[in-house]
Amino acid sequence: MRDRSDHRPTMGDIAEAAGVSQMTVSRVLRGSGSASAEARARVEQAAHQLGYVPNRLATALRDESTPLVAVILPTLGNRVFSEVLAGVTETLAGQGMQPVFGVTEYDPLREAALVRDLLSWRPRGIILPGLEHAKGTRAAIRASGVRVAEVMDLDGDPISVAFGLSQVEAGRATARHMLARGYRRFGWIGAQGGRDLRASKRLAGFRETVRAAGAQMVAERVFDGPSAMVQGRRGTAMLLDGLARPDAIYFANDDLAAGGLMHCLAEGLTVPRDVALAGFNGLGFLEALPVRLTTVETPRREMGISAARHVMGDGPVAEAKVDLGFRLVAGETS
Amino acid sequence: MRDRSDHRPTMGDIAEAAGVSQMTVSRVLRGSGSASAEARARVEQAAHQLGYVPNRLATALRDESTPLVAVILPTLGNRVFSEVLAGVTETLAGQGMQPVFGVTEYDPLREAALVRDLLSWRPRGIILPGLEHAKGTRAAIRASGVRVAEVMDLDGDPISVAFGLSQVEAGRATARHMLARGYRRFGWIGAQGGRDLRASKRLAGFRETVRAAGAQMVAERVFDGPSAMVQGRRGTAMLLDGLARPDAIYFANDDLAAGGLMHCLAEGLTVPRDVALAGFNGLGFLEALPVRLTTVETPRREMGISAARHVMGDGPVAEAKVDLGFRLVAGETS
DNA sequence: TTGAAAGCGCTAACAA
DNA sequence: TTGTTAGCGCTTTCAA
Numbered sequence: 001m002r003d004r005s006d007h008r009p010t011m012g013d014i015a016e017a018a019g020v021s022q023m024t025v026s027r028v029l030r031g032s033g034s035a036s037a038e039a040r041a042r043v044e045q046a047a048h049q050l051g052y053v054p055n056r057l058a059t060a061l062r063d064e065s066t067p068l069v070a071v072i073l074p075t076l077g078n079r080v081f082s083e084v085l086a087g088v089t090e091t092l093a094g095q096g097m098q099p100v101f102g103v104t105e106y107d108p109l110r111e112a113a114l115v116r117d118l119l120s121w122r123p124r125g126i127i128l129p130g131l132e133h134a135k136g137t138r139a140a141i142r143a144s145g146v147r148v149a150e151v152m153d154l155d156g157d158p159i160s161v162a163f164g165l166s167q168v169e170a171g172r173a174t175a176r177h178m179l180a181r182g183y184r185r186f187g188w189i190g191a192q193g194g195r196d197l198r199a200s201k202r203l204a205g206f207r208e209t210v211r212a213a214g215a216q217m218v219a220e221r222v223f224d225g226p227s228a229m230v231q232g233r234r235g236t237a238m239l240l241d242g243l244a245r246p247d248a249i250y251f252a253n254d255d256l257a258a259g260g261l262m263h264c265l266a267e268g269l270t271v272p273r274d275v276a277l278a279g280f281n282g283l284g285f286l287e288a289l290p291v292r293l294t295t296v297e298t299p300r301r302e303m304g305i306s307a308a309r310h311v312m313g314d315g316p317v318a319e320a321k322v323d324l325g326f327r328l329v330a331g332e333t334s
Numbered sequence: 335m336r337d338r339s340d341h342r343p344t345m346g347d348i349a350e351a352a353g354v355s356q357m358t359v360s361r362v363l364r365g366s367g368s369a370s371a372e373a374r375a376r377v378e379q380a381a382h383q384l385g386y387v388p389n390r391l392a393t394a395l396r397d398e399s400t401p402l403v404a405v406i407l408p409t410l411g412n413r414v415f416s417e418v419l420a421g422v423t424e425t426l427a428g429q430g431m432q433p434v435f436g437v438t439e440y441d442p443l444r445e446a447a448l449v450r451d452l453l454s455w456r457p458r459g460i461i462l463p464g465l466e467h468a469k470g471t472r473a474a475i476r477a478s479g480v481r482v483a484e485v486m487d488l489d490g491d492p493i494s495v496a497f498g499l500s501q502v503e504a505g506r507a508t509a510r511h512m513l514a515r516g517y518r519r520f521g522w523i524g525a526q527g528g529r530d531l532r533a534s535k536r537l538a539g540f541r542e543t544v545r546a547a548g549a550q551m552v553a554e555r556v557f558d559g560p561s562a563m564v565q566g567r568r569g570t571a572m573l574l575d576g577l578a579r580p581d582a583i584y585f586a587n588d589d590l591a592a593g594g595l596m597h598c599l600a601e602g603l604t605v606p607r608d609v610a611l612a613g614f615n616g617l618g619f620l621e622a623l624p625v626r627l628t629t630v631e632t633p634r635r636e637m638g639i640s641a642a643r644h645v646m647g648d649g650p651v652a653e654a655k656v657d658l659g660f661r662l663v664a665g666e667t668s
Numbered sequence: 669t670t671g672a673a674a675g676c677g678c679t680a681a682c683a684a
Numbered sequence: 685t686t687g688t689t690a691g692c693g694c695t696t697t698c699a700a
Contacts, residue, residue: 007398008456008479010677021687026679034685051477056454057395058677061692064341066391068434076420079413086410089437098451100402100434103423117432120390122342143385145342229622259622265599266624288563288593290600344693355671360695368669392693395676 009050017046029054060122069311070118070146071101072111072128074196077226080253080281080300081129084151087304088127095312097124106195108134119144125311127304131156132197147317149307153198154321161317163306165326167198170296171205171250173328174278175213177294178248181334183276184215187246189235189256191227199252202280206250218244227252232259233266240275248276248334254283257293261333265290277333292331299324343384351380363388394456403645404452404480405435406445406462408530411560414587414615414634415463418485421638422461429646431458440529442468453478459645461638465490466531481651483641487532488655495651497640499660501532504630505539505584507662508612509547511628512582515668517610518549521580523569523590525561533586536614540584552578561586566593567600574609582610582668588617591627595667599624611667626665633658 011029015022020039027033028043029052035043046052060066071088073081089099100121102114112134118126119140125147131154138159141148148160155168178186188206190199207217219242221235232251236259239246251257257279264271271277271291279286282297302324310317345363349356354373361367362377363386369377380386394400405422407415423433434455436448446468452460453474459481465488472493475482482494489502512520522540524533541551553576555569566585570593573580585591591613598605605611605625613620616631636658644651 012677022677023679023687024685026677027686030679032679036685039685051474053450053474053478054454055395055456055677057391057400057456058692059679061389061391061395061676061694062678062680064692076416076423079416082410082413082416086437089410089435093436096451098434098436098455100432101423102427102432103420116387117430120388121432122389122391140385140387144387229619233622255619262622262624285563285589288567288596290596346693356693357671357695358669360693361670364695366695370669373669389693392676393695395678395692396694396696398676 008055009052010055011052013050014043014046014052017050018042064122066122066124067095067097068100068121068123069097069308070115070121070123070126071099072114072118072126073101073103074106074129075226076103077228078253078255079283080298083300084304087301088308089304091305091308092312097312104129106192108132108137112137112140115140119146125149127151127307127311129153130197131158131162147311147313149310151303151307153201154323155201158320161310161320161322163303163310163322163324165298165324167201168205170280170298170326171202171207172209173326174202174250174280174296175206175209177328177330178250178276178278178334179210179213179215181272181276183248183334185218185245185247186210186215187218187239187249188220188222188252189232189239189249189260190220190222190252191225191231191256193224194222196252202252203250218246227255229255229259229262232256233263234259236260236263236275240269246275248272248278251277251279254279254281254286254293254295257295257333258286258289261289261291261293271333282327282329286331291333294331294334295329297327297329299326342389343386344389345386347384348377348380348386351384352376398456400456400458401431402434402455402457403431403642404449404455404457404460405433406448406452406460407435407437408440408463409560410437411562412587412589413617414632417634418638421635422642423638425639425642426646431646440526442466442471446471446474449474453480459483461485461641461645463487464531465492465496467493481645481647483644485637485641487535488657489535492654495644495654495656497637497644497656497658499632499658501535502539504614504632504660505536505541506543507660508536508584508614508630509540509543511662511664512584512610512612512668513544513547513549515606515610517582517668519552519579519581520544520549521552521573521583522554522556522586523566523573523583523594524554524556524586525559525565525590527558528556530586536586537584552580561589563589563593563596566590567597568593570594570597570609571601574603580609582606582612585611585613588613588615588620588627588629591629591667592620592623595623595625595627605667616661616663620665625667628665628668629663631661631663633660
């Protein structure tokens, strides 16, 4: 018999202490099956006294199913993903499920490694960003048989079901809006060294529409690090001081765009007369800015909620793409 | 014999396919022990072909140890906690550990439930915010025997080790700074309906110092929802339009303070002549604002990193409180 | 180099 | 109402 002295108490220990069988302990603690009031009391007392903590690993192994959902995010350095995650978490919590998660920093290989790792916990489902994955990731997920939800993007071929919006269309819509306002010389400011494929898709849609209208992209600046207001401010300064001065700047997101606006405020430029600005996401903090930024509102929390619901559900998978839409919000900067 | 048709492949299945024992499969896949090149090849081939995914539940149950760390956060609606989480995640990822997490929304009862839930995964450690917990939570964690790190706060009695800063001192330091600049009538703007105990501690330290100097708090406004720039903007408008007009406002955090600044910019007020402002945290986005906000810089990522290191480590627990410090940053708003 | 046996903690199924 | 048995998938131990 092994030494149990430094072991966490198990149902066996409780059984011994309470003078019943281990099965009775199991029944009492789970409130299933029947047990005499007598036994119940003794078990509960013993469990409490020993400081018993159930071991879900055992339950999960036995049940061949866990209440876990794997969640993969590109980064935590962007509110957008915290909001998606918040939607997921809130939805899971209501159902007694737990998120296990990891962050890729926009690296497909890290994503692949994470997927492997997370799948080995036998989660009920997996939620991951975007539709582009490293070779093999797709197959691994498919083979694992877990329910999958891809979020953010719809422009591509989902593994199973995607919840999001067309990034290309969002770019096009922004371009149409800016063109309608009369701007002809466009700039682009991005981040993540171009590794954010969804931003690239928006830019592609934007550029295509701009060119089709006979207007042009005159300057682009993509920063290497995470997107941040300060980069937007710096990039805007660069573009406006450059040779090919744009009359409107499209930013990869609101943080960058707000930074651009801050540059203009600090320099005393008049927006949009001196330069027009447009962001992406419609984050809450835009409401507080002294000037309303033109942006495209995206359903971040909703993507998280829908994805979580999907992976928890056990109904059949209906559509491959669920378009949660976007909304162009014309502000005072265009 | 049970029907294995809809089961995920196990080592047993691979063994059968490769014509070796299950133990050999285990050895090959883990790269431990020895196996003939022949066996190795056959096993690897079969594993690949069957799309084998290891089941860590079994390993963890067997090993009586998991590579999981439980992480509890007050909310995801505040960058501060995403940054702490990022520090944790980054540190864990380097060691092949996974975070499992949950969000309390500043509710101690939810926290208690989460702790119970997360502990049942037998994590190696648990990281949680603050030093105040619902009755029983402390005992439950202690009894579980996992390594514990509390983050953010040092003003109180840690369960085991706390990594953070003195919130009370941060409040005092801010007050001293404002008093030195000559302000005498102070306002406070908070959020989370006062449930954020660390903000309350800062306010207590601030108030105490203000009063000791013979100055006073003339107006306070605490919003119910999450802190956001827009609340700061609204609250500032209220305080400045109120009867007891403060000459300086202390905000529970930078988001609120930046909102206050936006109000001033939008209204054409001169800061700090018309009103002085001070925030808390030193978030990156402050750099991009047209006016440098006075704030207290906190070591958010470091708290996450230190806490993660602590719970992963197996050395003895040294000190009960690890002060990671803070730094008052005098900006242009005071 | 390989395999057989035992057991991690729990619960479904069956038996008393 | 209570207990016994078996087994989830894996790895440690011991034996061949």
